[in-house]
Amino acid sequence: MTTALHGLLAGWLTEQRWFAGKGHTIDDLSIDSLTEIRSGDPGLVHLIVSVRQADRRTRYQLLAGLRTELPDRLRHVLIGNCHWADDGERYVYDAAHDASLTAALLEGMAAGLRVGDLAFHHVPDTEIDTSQRSLVLTAEQSNTSLVYGDKYILKLFRQLTAGVNPELEIVTGLATAGSAHVARPYGWIETRLDGEPTTLAIMQEFLSNAGDGWTMALTSVRDLYASPEDMPAEEAGGDFAAEAFRLGTATAEVHRQLAEAFPTGTIEPSDIKQMSELLRRRLDRAVAEVPALGEHADVAGHAFDRLAELGHSVPVQRVHGDYHLGQVMRTLVDWVVLDFEGEPGQPLAERRALDSPLRDVAGMLRSFDYAARHLLADHPEAESLEGRALEWSARNRAAFLAGYSEGGGRVRGDDAVLLRALELSKAVYEVVYESRNRPTWLPIPLAAFTSR
Ligand SMILES: Nc1ncnc2c1ncn2[C@@H]1O[C@H](COP(=O)(O)OP(=O)(O)O)[C@@H](O)[C@H]1O
Ligand SMILES: O=P(O)(O)O[C@H]1O[C@H](CO)[C@@H](O[C@H]2O[C@H](CO)[C@@H](O)[C@H](O)[C@H]2O)[C@H](O)[C@H]1O
Numbered sequence: 001m002t003t004a005l006h007g008l009l010a011g012w013l014t015e016q017r018w019f020a021g022k023g024h025t026i027d028d029l030s031i032d033s034l035t036e037i038r039s040g041d042p043g044l045v046h047l048i049v050s051v052r053q054a055d056r057r058t059r060y061q062l063l064a065g066l067r068t069e070l071p072d073r074l075r076h077v078l079i080g081n082c083h084w085a086d087d088g089e090r091y092v093y094d095a096a097h098d099a100s101l102t103a104a105l106l107e108g109m110a111a112g113l114r115v116g117d118l119a120f121h122h123v124p125d126t127e128i129d130t131s132q133r134s135l136v137l138t139a140e141q142s143n144t145s146l147v148y149g150d151k152y153i154l155k156l157f158r159q160l161t162a163g164v165n166p167e168l169e170i171v172t173g174l175a176t177a178g179s180a181h182v183a184r185p186y187g188w189i190e191t192r193l194d195g196e197p198t199t200l201a202i203m204q205e206f207l208s209n210a211g212d213g214w215t216m217a218l219t220s221v222r223d224l225y226a227s228p229e230d231m232p233a234e235e236a237g238g239d240f241a242a243e244a245f246r247l248g249t250a251t252a253e254v255h256r257q258l259a260e261a262f263p264t265g266t267i268e269p270s271d272i273k274q275m276s277e278l279l280r281r282r283l284d285r286a287v288a289e290v291p292a293l294g295e296h297a298d299v300a301g302h303a304f305d306r307l308a309e310l311g312h313s314v315p316v317q318r319v320h321g322d323y324h325l326g327q328v329m330r331t332l333v334d335w336v337v338l339d340f341e342g343e344p345g346q347p348l349a350e351r352r353a354l355d356s357p358l359r360d361v362a363g364m365l366r367s368f369d370y371a372a373r374h375l376l377a378d379h380p381e382a383e384s385l386e387g388r389a390l391e392w393s394a395r396n397r398a399a400f401l402a403g404y405s406e407g408g409g410r411v412r413g414d415d416a417v418l419l420r421a422l423e424l425s426k427a428v429y430e431v432v433y434e435s436r437n438r439p440t441w442l443p444i445p446l447a448a449f450t451s452r
Contacts, residue, residue, distance in 0.1 A: 006031070008080035008092060009049055013060065018142050018158040020345055021053040022436055028052040032059065033191070035116035037104050042067045043090075044101040046118060046200075048160065048191070059160040059193070061200055063102075065095030074098060096144050096156065102134040106148060109187035109203060118200070122187040123172070128152075128203075139326075150208040152186055156201045157341070163348040164190075165199035170318065170340040173261045174254070181254045181337050183207055209332055213325035216243065217371040217396070224392050225375065225385055233388075233395050240392075241399040244368070247328060248403025250335040251364065255317070255357040256408055262318040265354050269311055276308035279425045286428045290435045292442065293428070296449035300424045307421035314418060315410075316354040323363035325371060343429065358415060361404060362422035366430065366448065368396045373444045424448065 010029045013019050030050045038044040043066040050059050065074070066084055070091040077094040084090040095101045107113070108120035110128040122128050132149035139145070146154045157165060174182045184205040190197050223238030233239060267275070283300050287293045320327070321342030329336045342351030372393035376382045401411060411419065430445035 004080075004082040005092065008082060009047075009062075010051075012079045012094075013049070013051065016158075017437075018144065019060070020058055020159055020436075021051065021056070024053040026051055026053055033117060035118050037063075037108070037115055037118070038101065042095075042098065042101055044095050044104055048193070060158055061156065061160055062158075063095040063156070065093045065098045065101050066090040067093070096136050096146060099133040099135070102146055102148075102154075103130070105146075105154060105189065105201070106130050106132065106134075106152075109189065117191045119190050120187070121190070123185050126186050128186055147206055149206075151206055152203050153183075153206040154201055154203040157199065159345065160193060160198060160200070161348045162193040162196040162198050163352075164197060165202070165341055166318075166321070166348070166352050167339065167341040168199045168202050169352075170258070170262075171202065171204065174257055177257055177261045179254065179257045180334060181250055181257070183336055183338065207329050207331055207336060210329040210336065213243075213247065213328040213330065213335070214367075214371065216240065216330060217325050217368070218375065221371055221375055221389075221392055224388055225379070229384075229388075233391050240396055243330065244396040244399035245403035245406070247335050247364070248400040248405075248409070249407035250328075250337070250403075251323075251360060251400075252404045252407025252409030254337055255319070255360070258319065258357075259317045263354065264315065264317040266313040267316050267354075267356075268313050272310050272314060273308045276304045276421070279304045279307070279421060279428075282425065283428050286432050290431050290442075292435075292446060293431050296446065299449040300428060303417075303421045303424045306417050310414065310417055314356050316356055318352075319355045319357050320360045320363070321351055321355070323360035324367035325364070326367075356418060356422070357409065358411065358419050359422050359426075361401070361409070361411065362419055362426050364400055365397050365419075365423055366426045366445075368393045368400065369448060370444055371396075373447060374441070377440060377443070 006029050010026050014022065032048040032050050035046045037046055045064045045066065047062050047064055048059055049062065050057055068090065070078060070093065074093050074097060077097045079092045079094060081089060081091055106128060107130050109122045110130050113120040129151060132151050134146040134148045137145040137147055143158050144156045148154065168188050171182050171185045175185050185202065187203045188199060189201040190199050192198065217240055220238040220240035224233055224236045227236040280301065283297060287297050320337065320340055322339065327337060327339045329338060372389040376385055376389055379385060405411060427445045427448035431442065434441040434445060
């Protein structure tokens, strides 16, 4: 059974949005664990699969459904057919799309189920309503989320790294501290990987009455593009600046709450120098992978050199780590922050490391640029709209920074040097990210090195 399964999985994995090694061949695939969560027909198994590509080994988790007959509604998620132990031929498919199987995850968390190495948990003193049926969220994601009714959202982390995922740690920490800026946690699933408890999934309150920051921002950009050329952004309708300001304030509050709930520290000038060297090494690696970045390397290099010369210490704390407009949702009351897991693919120790909160500020500033420029790609009047894009971006970046200061966030003096270096380092990350995942978007982060 397994040899056939290995072949099926190798072909299927490379086509998944969340597969990190696109563009490289799979040299080896092994199944590290296979746990039967539900027997029978349909059956549900949990798999951890190790994929080796050149010298890089990445582990992924998947939920496989097994059926003798495959209903039409599941044809689009078929992985293939194979002989399954003594049970005979089975259709193997992505069980995340089968609500009759994903119910077992909800039931597992409600009951505190343990099966094999899998442990299902609920947050103490919370009830889980097991009658909710799931649907897979169709958002472009690094992971896979299941929405149960309009109550819960369960995120299955796809790439696994041994250890507690920062998202679980931070969301539970902030919720316990009474933060209004996180969605309430309900439960989680874990296993052991390399001897360490490792988070496989986290379930939170589904914010059914909320809009995400990216969609809201794009609506505003569209309005501006459609308005007469001489009309200033603040009069164009759909202006986002008040929301950008409020988001800045919420961000500062989250940073304060993180600093209260988790350890803090300072990094000294010698560590800042090392940080600058690390950014430089990442830049070199990125240029090797995406040659188009080469002509901008000096701009980034200059910003990293200036950082190395910063002569004073910098406060550090736990931060979001991959902060952008797609990670924030506007509820009826305020902004809520999602996805505290850091940049997927980075080692866990790095993602949990104390860092400057300006890293998040830099991430969000980049995101305003993304929102402003993303619609230009296919726009017939792209050239003439470039100025409007810059105007929208500058206006909302300024509003966000003003809101951040209003909320008690610190951006003053030569923080600008650190902020600039962090912004360009994020743009370097984005260049690699886009070239691997969405090559047509590559011009967006590349513009970061020329536009200001
Ligand atoms: N608590 C929530 N309520 C409603 N929608 C959510 C919630 N959490 C995430 N989402 C939606 O799912 C999308 C992806 O979530 P995210 O946590 O960023 O996943 P990923 O790590 O895979 O990028 C978000 O952009 C948002 O649209
Ligand atoms: O999947 P995650 O949300 O954890 O983050 C990854 O994917 C993001 C894309 O969805 C990527 O963000 C980049 O694109 C955004 C628009 O889609 C933009 O708002 C961000 O500024 C830009 O960085 C993120 O970098 C990546 O880690």
